[in-house]
Amino acid sequence: MRFNLLTLFPEFFESPLSCALMGKAREQGVVDFNLVNPRDFAFNKHRSVDDRPYGGGPGMVMALDPLAHALRSLENPGRILLMSPRGRPLTQALARELAAAPAVTILCGRYEGIDERLLDLFPVELVSAGDFVLSGGESAAMCLVEAVARLVPGFMGKEESGEEESFSAGLLEYPQYTRPEVYEGLGVPDVLLGGDHARVAALRREQSLGQTLARRPDLLGEAPLTGPDRRFLAQKPRTLLGRALYVALVHGPVLNKKGHTVTVSLTNLDLHDIARISRTYGLAGFFAVTPLEDQQALARTLLDHWTLGAGGRANPDRAEALGKVRVAATLEEAVSQAREHAGQDPWVLATSARPDGGVTPGAVRETLRERPVLLALGTGSGLAPEALALTHGQLAPVRPFGAYNHLPVRAAFAILADRILGDIF
Template structure:
């Protein structure tokens, strides 16, 4: 069973979207579990202080190294800890695939102006980011990461082949999808998809993926071309 461990100041946010649909069913089938710890429970003083002003001045507050370390220490496990931060390594499909092969992960959610650097250094905590933008806290980012990872776990999706044809596999975006009705507002489904010729359908979808990737994500297209050359 995959173990997802969240360390946060706002445990009430979870499970959120992860408590519904395929994620809820997968949890009930013991494919994965969610453990949420409130960082504030590990504060030392009667006011449950978890943050303080940054040394050197500046706006905002910084989460205290001693409190975070106490929280992580008292809930120690064998899984790698990642701090959700806008300056971290960008989380992508490759990383989601990598995480899905692990037995579990720890996700540390920052808030305010972040966390004291010393606890990251002391515990060798890597940083990951869900994109080049700033969120008010790491909680929503944690949901994004777990959403991407859990759906890759064996038994979560009804059709295991679903993840093999999605965007970002082989550095290509997914081809367009169509369903009933065949004609809608004078717009028709591409004829090849109605032909029943699986070879032609496969070629059409590949061509569409390549065209869309080249047009919308030239960075991915370059990676795809480089990978194709190596193979």
Template sequence: MKIFKIITLFPEFFESPLQTGLMGKAVEKGLCRFEIINLRQWGEGQYRQCDDYPYGGGSGMVLMPGPLFKAIELHKGDSTVIYPSPSGELLTQELVKKLFLYDSYCFICGQYEGIDQRVIDRFVDYEISVGDYILSGGEYATLTIIDALCRYIPGFMSNPQSLLEESFENYLLEYPHYTRPREIDGMAVPDILISGNHEKIRQWRLEKSIEKTKAVRPDLYRLYKAKKDEVEQ
């Protein structure tokens, strides 16, 4: 069973996402467990303050180390500590596979300008960015990382083969998908997909994946080409 501990100022944020869809079913089947930890419990003063102005000046607030130290020390255990941050290592499918080797995770959801650097220095094993953009809080990124990890849990996906055909596996984006009806508004499903020739369908899908990756993500295409050339040598 995978265990996900989430330290956050907004525990209610996770109520719906972790109870619906594949995630909710995984919890019901005992494939994973979530522990939502309200950081406000260790806040200071009458108003349970967890943030303060940054030393050196600047805009925004920073989550204080005191409450975070207490929350992490009490709940971390042997968990791998992950801090989603725009300053972190970029999340890739390869990194997801690496993280999946762990059994228990403790996520720190940052807010405002982030968290005190001393928390990172003391506790954080992985500082991870989900992309080159800014979100309103670490909760959004935490859900993204958790979902990416859960997809590798045996029994989480109804069809495990889907994992092997998704975007980013083997550095290629996924091929186009079609379903019924066969034609709509003059747009028809490619004939090859209804030919029944599975080898030709496989080849067509590979070609479309390569075309899309080359056009949309040339960085991934270069990785794909390098790996392909290495295998063929």
């Protein structure tokens, strides 16, 4: 495979392209590198490759002409990649895709970047090494070269060593150990010493799942998991974060459309659906809050029917979900019941369609590791100031940038629950 590297600093690549497996693969002709310096194609008086940015601002910009000439000089450019923080993230999937190509050309930016019109002149694909800014594209290009080259057939001694690695099966790799068996009192898992290949494979699979859950739970959504994998993950404490999350559906005090503080009627639909969502996401509890005694009685009648009565007997799954619902007269009472249940003060967060809230689902997820959280959902036109006064912050709304933002409360809750807990199962 051919790599054309366009760089103002070809010397940067001398050592990494000559040592270890890369040097060997190069000698064997598995990969070859064509280093091209755009400065050699700068035909202006001072052979300069950069200029000041139009519109002002700090730094310099790489000019088009030397790059265009350098690119046009290539016999076999293949896919043209520009290393850039604005690019598609460099992943194992992209590395695999590129390793199947006979050639790639990698442009290494310097200064403040490259004149944007290069993207109009050539079919350039932007690739990022990560969400950080480097001084130049060379080290990013080197990451790409290394990730791609080692997948080219003949690069690695044992072909299968690429198949067991992190990301290959959508998961992070299991931990590795080597001699000595005990070091400073630390041993290695017994199974690895026993020679039973099936048990070793099972342990490694579990370790791989555990590592991914602990470090990169976002990968699990796309990983091809088996039934036993799912059952293993379901037992892990990290998947049980919902156990510290409470939700309160407040029917009063809330605002009506005119901005008056009122109490609205509870609905059968909200009770059922929020209870089922809460059960599905493993929440610790759901409080139906209404200060009206007749509404509290109505809620209890409904709940009794679906838990202890005929509804519950006919539909035990529904009974299980509705068994989580508690009726409270005020948000304050719901908070105090959550405190008693969790043995700790919950972080009480308002939810609203208004774009004032800044608490992110990620922040809630992090907090749940340490402390219970209670989400207060408002019915009507949202929580009244008296209810808001009991909250410690506000969760960011579901559609902060949309002009029309009128989700049913149970739909909003389902989305919020999934954003907070969904990506960890």
